[in-house]
Amino acid sequence: MTGPGAEERLARAALTRLAEPGDETVGRWLREMGAPALVRGLTGAGPPPKGARAERLAGCRARAETLDPVLDLKTLARLGGRFLCPGDTEWPTQLDDLGDARPFGLWVRGSPDVRLWALRSVAVVGARACTDYGSHVAALLGAGLAERGWAVVSGAAYGVDGAAHRGALAAGGATMAVLACGVDVPYPRGHTELLERITRQGLVLAELPPAGHPTRSRFVLRNRVIAALTRGTVVVEAEYRSGSLVTARRARELGRHTMGVPGPVTSGLSAGVHELLREGAELVTDADDVTELVGGMGELAPPRRGPVVPRDLLAPAAAKVLEAIPGTGGADPSRIARDACLSRDHAVARLYELQALGFVERQGDQWRLPAPAHTPATAPASTSVTPKPPGRHPGMRRGGA
Amino acid sequence: MTGPGAEERLARAALTRLAEPGDETVGRWLREMGAPALVRGLTGAGPPPKGARAERLAGCRARAETLDPVLDLKTLARLGGRFLCPGDTEWPTQLDDLGDARPFGLWVRGSPDVRLWALRSVAVVGARACTDYGSHVAALLGAGLAERGWAVVSGAAYGVDGAAHRGALAAGGATMAVLACGVDVPYPRGHTELLERITRQGLVLAELPPAGHPTRSRFVLRNRVIAALTRGTVVVEAEYRSGSLVTARRARELGRHTMGVPGPVTSGLSAGVHELLREGAELVTDADDVTELVGGMGELAPPRRGPVVPRDLLAPAAAKVLEAIPGTGGADPSRIARDACLSRDHAVARLYELQALGFVERQGDQWRLPAPAHTPATAPASTSVTPKPPGRHPGMRRGGA
Numbered sequence: 001m002t003g004p005g006a007e008e009r010l011a012r013a014a015l016t017r018l019a020e021p022g023d024e025t026v027g028r029w030l031r032e033m034g035a036p037a038l039v040r041g042l043t044g045a046g047p048p049p050k051g052a053r054a055e056r057l058a059g060c061r062a063r064a065e066t067l068d069p070v071l072d073l074k075t076l077a078r079l080g081g082r083f084l085c086p087g088d089t090e091w092p093t094q095l096d097d098l099g100d101a102r103p104f105g106l107w108v109r110g111s112p113d114v115r116l117w118a119l120r121s122v123a124v125v126g127a128r129a130c131t132d133y134g135s136h137v138a139a140l141l142g143a144g145l146a147e148r149g150w151a152v153v154s155g156a157a158y159g160v161d162g163a164a165h166r167g168a169l170a171a172g173g174a175t176m177a178v179l180a181c182g183v184d185v186p187y188p189r190g191h192t193e194l195l196e197r198i199t200r201q202g203l204v205l206a207e208l209p210p211a212g213h214p215t216r217s218r219f220v221l222r223n224r225v226i227a228a229l230t231r232g233t234v235v236v237e238a239e240y241r242s243g244s245l246v247t248a249r250r251a252r253e254l255g256r257h258t259m260g261v262p263g264p265v266t267s268g269l270s271a272g273v274h275e276l277l278r279e280g281a282e283l284v285t286d287a288d289d290v291t292e293l294v295g296g297m298g299e300l301a302p303p304r305r306g307p308v309v310p311r312d313l314l315a316p317a318a319a320k321v322l323e324a325i326p327g328t329g330g331a332d333p334s335r336i337a338r339d340a341c342l343s344r345d346h347a348v349a350r351l352y353e354l355q356a357l358g359f360v361e362r363q364g365d366q367w368r369l370p371a372p373a374h375t376p377a378t379a380p381a382s383t384s385v386t387p388k389p390p391g392r393h394p395g396m397r398r399g400g401a
Numbered sequence: 402m403t404g405p406g407a408e409e410r411l412a413r414a415a416l417t418r419l420a421e422p423g424d425e426t427v428g429r430w431l432r433e434m435g436a437p438a439l440v441r442g443l444t445g446a447g448p449p450p451k452g453a454r455a456e457r458l459a460g461c462r463a464r465a466e467t468l469d470p471v472l473d474l475k476t477l478a479r480l481g482g483r484f485l486c487p488g489d490t491e492w493p494t495q496l497d498d499l500g501d502a503r504p505f506g507l508w509v510r511g512s513p514d515v516r517l518w519a520l521r522s523v524a525v526v527g528a529r530a531c532t533d534y535g536s537h538v539a540a541l542l543g544a545g546l547a548e549r550g551w552a553v554v555s556g557a558a559y560g561v562d563g564a565a566h567r568g569a570l571a572a573g574g575a576t577m578a579v580l581a582c583g584v585d586v587p588y589p590r591g592h593t594e595l596l597e598r599i600t601r602q603g604l605v606l607a608e609l610p611p612a613g614h615p616t617r618s619r620f621v622l623r624n625r626v627i628a629a630l631t632r633g634t635v636v637v638e639a640e641y642r643s644g645s646l647v648t649a650r651r652a653r654e655l656g657r658h659t660m661g662v663p664g665p666v667t668s669g670l671s672a673g674v675h676e677l678l679r680e681g682a683e684l685v686t687d688a689d690d691v692t693e694l695v696g697g698m699g700e701l702a703p704p705r706r707g708p709v710v711p712r713d714l715l716a717p718a719a720a721k722v723l724e725a726i727p728g729t730g731g732a733d734p735s736r737i738a739r740d741a742c743l744s745r746d747h748a749v750a751r752l753y754e755l756q757a758l759g760f761v762e763r764q765g766d767q768w769r770l771p772a773p774a775h776t777p778a779t780a781p782a783s784t785s786v787t788p789k790p791p792g793r794h795p796g797m798r799r800g801g802a
Contacts, residue, residue: 133665262663262675264534265686274663274686283678285666 003087011035012085013069013209015104018042018060021207022221025056027100035104043067075210079184081109092118095228097254103207103225109183110176110203112349113315116356117174117203121151122294123226123251125244126160126236127269134160134237134269137261139167141234144287146173149355149362150294153178153230155222156191156198160236160244169197172333172365174352176203178229180222182212201345223247231294232257234284238272245272248281257293259284311359317342321350322359330366404488412436413486414470414610416505419443419461422608423622426457428501436505444468476611480585482510493519498655499629504608510584511577511604513750514716517757518575518604522552523695524627524652526645527561527637528670535561535638535670538662540568542635545688547574550756550763551695554579554631556623557592557599561637561645570598573734573766575753577604579630581623583613602746606630624648632695633658635685639673646673649682658694660685712760718743722751723760731767 004012012035019026019042029038029049040046043064048057073083084091084106092115095102108114124141126134142152142164151174154161168175177198179187183206186192198204207225208218223243227233227250235258238244252258258281263270277283284290314322317340324339324347325331331339337347351367354360361370405413413436420427420443430439430450441447444465449458474484485492485507493516496503509515525542527535543553543565552575555562569576578599580588584607587593599605608626609619624644628634628651636659639645653659659682664671678684685691715723718741725740725748726732732740738748752768755761762771 133667137666261666262671262678262684263666264664265538265662266534270663271686274684277663277678277684283663283675283684285672285675 003089003091004085007036008034008087009083009085009105010069010073011039012105013072013083014039014043014067016107016207016212017067017069017072017209018063019104020221021103021218022098022101022224024100026104027102030104031100069209072209075184076107076109079109081107081183083107084114090115092229094118094230095225098224098228101224105207107183107206107209108203109199110201110349111346112174112203113353114176114203114205116353117151117176118153118229119356120149120352121153121174121176121230122290123153123230123233123247124160124164124236125154125223125226125233125247126164127238127242127244127272128157128159128161129269130159130163130237131267131269133263133267135163137263138163138236139170141236141261141287141290142167142169142175143171143173145290146171146175147362147364148287148291148295149352150174150291151176151202151352153226155180155219155226156188156195156204158188158190162191162194164236165194165198169201172348174202174348176205176229178222178226179204179206179214180208180218181214182206182208182210184210185213187214201348219243220246224250227251227256228254230256232259232290234259234261234290235273235276235281236261237263237267237269238276239268240272240275242272245276248276249279252281257282259290259293261285314354314357314359317346318350318353321347322354325360325367325369327369330363330368332365333367336367404490404492405486408437409435409488410484410486410506411470411474412440413506414473414484415440415444415468417508417608417610418468418470418473418613419464420505421622422504422619423499423502423625425501427505428503431505432501470610473610476585477508477510480510482508482584484508485515491516493630495519495631496626496629499625502625504626506608508584508607508610509604510600511602511750512747513575513604514754515577515604515606517754518552518577519554519630520757521550521753522554522575522577522631523691524554524631524634524648525561525565525637526555526624526627526634526648527565528639528643528645529558529560529562530670531560531564531638532668532670534664534668536564538664539564539637540571542637542662542688542691543568543570543576544572544574546691547572547576548763548765549688549692549696550753551575551692552577552603552753554627556581556620556627557589557596557605559589559591563592563595565637566595566599570602573749575603575749577606577630579623579627580605580607580615581609581619582615583607583609583611585611586614588615602749620644621647625651628652628657629655631657633660633691635660635662635691636674636677636682637662638664638668638670639677640669641673641676643673646677649677650680653682658683660691660694662686715755715760716751718747719751719754722748723755726761726768726770728770731764731769733766734768737768 041048042060044061090113122145138160145152146168152164152168153176154164156177165175181187183204186195223246227247233248233251235244235248248258260273260276260281320340324336333344333348337344360367442449443461445462491514523546539561546553547569553565553569554577555565557578566576582588584605587596624647628648634649634652636645636649649659661674661677661682721741725737734745734749738745741748761768
């Protein structure tokens with residue numbers, strides 16, 4: 001594997017245990033000193049970071065006593081997972097927009113390529129104690145986005161999060177759970193089976209090391225990863241002061257699309273969404289509305305992120321899947337999996353990666369090659385950047401009175 | 402009565418029968434020729450308007466055969482009504498914003514002063530075939546606006562319109578129905594009793610002369626009067642192509658506040674409102690939201706409309722009502738009516754007029770004198786104009802996360 005060396009990876013894995021996610025002071029030290037020197041400085045094995053206060057260093061040293069990043073990496077490997085660092089080809093460079101609050105690394109379970117899925121992803125978040133209306137809308141959105149070839153990102157919580165994940169899974173689509181605990185921690189307990197399904201068919205990500213437990217502040221910090229990872233955040237039901245609104249506001253600060261699904265004004269669970277809409281979030285009512293906003297092809301590959309991989313550099317499994325797509329017409333994932341000699345889940349994972357690269361398109365249950373004009377040569381056309389339209393006028397689309 | 406003379410009034414009354422409401426060509430001729438000469442020109446008793454086409458003149462002459470404005474004025478007088486013209490002190494000068502589409506005059510039933518009520522009015526409109534949610538929200542808004550001292554304007558149609566009127570009436574408040582037919586026509590038939598109540602407790606207005614019947618185009622044209630008369634229009638439930646959206650868009654064109662109440666995205670009856678919100682209308686969830694938008698005191702009396710009447714020029718009934726307000730604390734309308742020796746309905750009508758002038762305030766069921774700083778001397782402070790704030794941040798008001 002290219003990218004960061006073993007020492008860098010080990011040091012960053014250690015940092016996920018030494019510091020809290022999103023700690024911008026540690027992020028700045030990391031930028032200034034590099035990971036290995038910073039870990040030495042925080043554990044007492046080297047000069048401490050400039051200006052580090054005694055109590056902070058004491059806290060790190062306390063944590064250092066149980067530090068064993070080699071064991072953590074082994075734990076993940078045993079679960080079929082991995083630890084991603086900036087510089088890895090699979091690193092989702094969208095997270096770099098977080099600046100010094102960028103995750104030190106990402107603990108990952110699931111076979112799909114995180115970077116490629118994230119390129120074409122939307123977050124669907126909302127209230128834990130949602131109404132039937134909220135879970136209905138979240139499931140429809142999850143399914144609709146998956147059917148249109150988008151990865152559905154959420155936090156695996158009860159309520160809206162779970163409904164969005166389930167909707168995407170039910171549509172045989174791509175979904176990513178970003179946890180506020182370790183990727184090996186089944187939290188919430190009632191979602192153990194859902195998390196297993198996401199691990200099998202999609203991706204489970206976390207900043208926290210294995211066995212890391214969720215805390216209130218970690219939920220809030222996790223939200224910034226959801227916001228940064230995706231092209232936009234849709235809020236489905238939220239009360240006035242809710243974590244979902246925090247995610248949406250972070251998304252806006254990061255220049256992502258911020259969207260809200262309205263609901264009855266008689267429902268306190270829609271009050272937060274209405275608040276968000278008044279702050280300028282876009283009102284969306286279905287998956288078409290969402291993809292219309294986030295889906296400008298030119299936006300798929302943001303600027304300054306380099307070209308997406310050319311066809312002859314595709315990973316072998318992805319190349320096999322691409323080969324299995326018929327020259328004309330489409331094929332369903334089962335047939336593609338059979339022709340590519342892969343499991344269905346793995347084939348679907350590759351298909352979404354290929355779609356992010358512009359090699360294939362999903363239409364309903366069928367995957368097909370795109371029309372010739374869109375076929376990428378070496379670098380797909382989607383790396384060019386077209387400006388985001390200044391506004392939308394659905395009235396023109398739908399022909400309002 | 403000051404204002405236009407008898408000939409002018411008679412000619413304008415005739416015009417409401419000769420031409421369709423909102424006919425801008427006729428409006429231009431009216432501006433160029435004056436009402437009496439225009440009526441002569443359209444009825445063949447004088448030179449026709451410059452550039453008038455033969456078929457239009459023929460149509461007017463056909464209508465002229467049954468023309469009897471004296472009878473129309475008598476009919477209204479017999480019903481206890483009147484015919485208002487531009488120049489009358491009771492003329493709602495907001496309508497002048499319609500330019501050449503300004504009504505030729507207004508046929509009115511009900512005792513309150515149209516100009517004063519309109520100064521502090523909000524339109525609540527929406528679907529005829531609304532859901533329980535829509536009628537619930539409309540009734541709450543109607544009642545809430547009335548309780549806050551605002552006149553609720555609507556079209557007396559089934560559904561949202563009726564619920565809004567009823568909500569205002571139930572709160573003992575002010576409501577105005579603007580009809581697309583004559584003020585003596587009980588349309589829709591099922592609202593006969595509601596219209597009678599509005600006539601008794603509020604105002605019924607129309608551009609059409611007595612016995613005028615509603616047509617499709619007259620509904621659309623009526624909507625411009627609702628939009629122009631009020632400080633803003635709230636849409637509660639509307640399908641994609643609906644008259645309520647036309648009203649709201651007219652309101653926006655006229656610089657009025659355009660507001661929408663969101664609803665479930667699973668309801669086709671909220672789809673039009675969501676469309677409107679995406680076009681930039683303000684999202685409102687209750688009467689507080691509405692009054693926050695439309696209620697800047699400085700906006701009450703728009704510029705270039707002259708001072709509102711000073712206290713010693715109040716009509717005798719209004720002066721009696723003002724006398725009946727206790728110096729400290731408040732009083733309910735029944736007590737005020739008793740002290741002023743007026744019927745309760747008449748006392749309420751005067752109270753809303755006095756409120757528009759800044760002399761009194763409604764708080765819940767109580768009417769009181771405003772705090773000293775707000776008491777008008779000769780012309781109320783509300784004639785000064787403060788600029789509309791650039792935006793609102795309800796999060797600051799409600800303290801969002």
